[in-house]
Amino acid sequence: MIKDGKEKRIFDAALKLFTENGIDNTSTASISKEAGIAAGTLYVYFENKEDLINKLYISLKEESIGLICPDTSETVLNYEYLEKLWMNTVEWGINNQDKFRFITQFQSSPYYTEDVKAIVDSYKKNLIGLIKGSIKNKKLKNLPPEYIFELILTHLVYTVGYIVQTKTKERRRFFETLFDAIKI
Amino acid sequence: MIKDGKEKRIFDAALKLFTENGIDNTSTASISKEAGIAAGTLYVYFENKEDLINKLYISLKEESIGLICPDTSETVLNYEYLEKLWMNTVEWGINNQDKFRFITQFQSSPYYTEDVKAIVDSYKKNLIGLIKGSIKNKKLKNLPPEYIFELILTHLVYTVGYIVQTKTKERRRFFETLFDAIKI
């Protein structure tokens, strides 16, 4: 879905201000101003503020989850493959801190409704499938696949936050805490 | 710090409404109403809305972190001891979901300032000390103690969320994912 110039500018402005000041402390007027458009123009592209928030979340979630939940021909989540996915996502997270922070903020806000969850749920399928395969093959612990899935995501988010904060170069040993947690 | 009746009722009302509707979608008027007091009375007990939010967070963080970061004479975080702390905290979280959810919401909001972090940081000392000891004793991986500390907390929050959502009776095997992640 290629964004027209103005829609993208609104997304960029919203993301910047949401992470700086919080979603609810960001006025639509300030978003418009930051995007360099008139107040009313925002409503040409989005139904209302909530629509903008939701669409921004969905678009970022799409972007981020595409890295950790790829279309793949692999059937098993071994150390090397998961590490590759994980590293890609961590690097992306480090280079897109505000996107990461917005996702976190959104998910613990009242905007995170069942409707939005349902839309985003579909993105998970690939990785969940891999996890199921790996459990069958005795590569991963026999835990609910959704538990493992969310554990991976949570661990990712947390680790990115830690790396950003401490500016550490460490990667592999952080990944190992994840893999040790779930491997058999 | 024993709370007088009215201050407690304000806390309870705020917690309920904050988790239901989000902090910024909760008016001080609605908190007062839920607490059964007049609008102005809230300002007898708290300087302003932010003061209420902060004090609520600190009080809940105190309560929750006391479970996982106890005063103790132990020096090492072995399987049994960490499991005990973890289980206590998980049970508390399950029985105090809204407190857990508010803490999460607060920590990804703009109210989570350096000032608040500094106050809460002091609570961590006990557990950080134990972690350091365990690393020296080769019981835990040689990772930054703060990384391990936050990993424990994050894993806890996430696991409580999962248990609440799925109503599963499982506990030990979730704990094992944590211990396997950090043990040598």
Place this chain on the structure above:
Amino acid sequence: MIKDGKEKRIFDAALKLFTENGIDNTSTASISKEAGIAAGTLYVYFENKEDLINKLYISLKEESIGLICPDTSETVLNYEYLEKLWMNTVEWGINNQDKFRFITQFQSSPYYTEDVKAIVDSYKKNLIGLIKGSIKNKKLKNLPPEYIFELILTHLVYTVGYIVQTKTKERRRFFETLFDAIKI
């Protein structure tokens, strides 16, 4: 229902501006200003603009319809009695033109919903009862009582408008057109 000073001032201001500029061309801000209160104070007394509009209409309708639909021990609507009611109402209308005009405006606006009609309908009972009695007694034409009722009201509104516009002193002969229309 005795009005507190501020509620009355809001009613007065709204009535004045509604008849001057139309309901939808009157901002709540201008009403507040005219009433000498702050913008937000209006919402202490009324839920929203529509609530104010409806309550104003109902209160005026109560006032006006009380004149033409009195509590009475009469059982028949003869010339003298109807003339007395009619004259009272006409004089009131002449002295309260804006109230009359607002009622007309309201009734041909989208604010005139079934809910509002239902509330106001109850006021009609007395006069409808008299009309029914008069039809039985062969004093009035055998038409649907509601038709006669609305004919009386419509004729009143129209006549008041005419008198106000032309400043004529004529009364009785206008009344006779009404009575001739409905008498046997």
Place this chain on the structure above:
Amino acid sequence: MIKDGKEKRIFDAALKLFTENGIDNTSTASISKEAGIAAGTLYVYFENKEDLINKLYISLKEESIGLICPDTSETVLNYEYLEKLWMNTVEWGINNQDKFRFITQFQSSPYYTEDVKAIVDSYKKNLIGLIKGSIKNKKLKNLPPEYIFELILTHLVYTVGYIVQTKTKERRRFFETLFDAIKI
């Protein structure tokens, strides 16, 4: 004045939406949409919203008043002739309820300015002339001709409303209330 296709579609759309939602709750954008044209195209045919409203009113008033105020060689308004005009107008009103309702709405709105009144006044001449003649001939009461004229119109509007609402088949006896009101 034969309307080009698009102007007519705008009139139809406006009439529909004005009667459904009220003039001021109808946006020009919604009119354009309903008419199947672009937002800007409306301004090719009308100077602005008020111009559209006024022209719509004038065109409908022309249409309706033509029925009750015909070009005629008659000189007196006797029972049969007035009944014929009245019946025609009532049937038209029943078949064009929204036109009737719009006219009413317009006339109690701030759009009903002296300018518009002046334009429409000219249409009245024929009927006013007939009324004057009938007064001279002692067929109608010696009242101001304008009073009788407006009484006829008001009675018409009201009766059409009543018929539409109650779906009654009655006609003649309603007409008689009008004729009895004004005849000598």
Place this chain on the structure above:
DNA sequence: CATGAATGAGGCTTCATTCAT
């Protein structure tokens, strides 16, 4: 301490109108 009416700044959104295409 407690009250709750009053405030007014500020937020979200609508919409008549324009203009470059």
Place this chain on the structure above:
DNA sequence: TATGAATGAAGCCTCATTCAT
């Protein structure tokens, strides 16, 4: 003629906070 994205003024309403009682 016809288009429809863009504008920005203006409207409705909320709400944290104050203060006289």
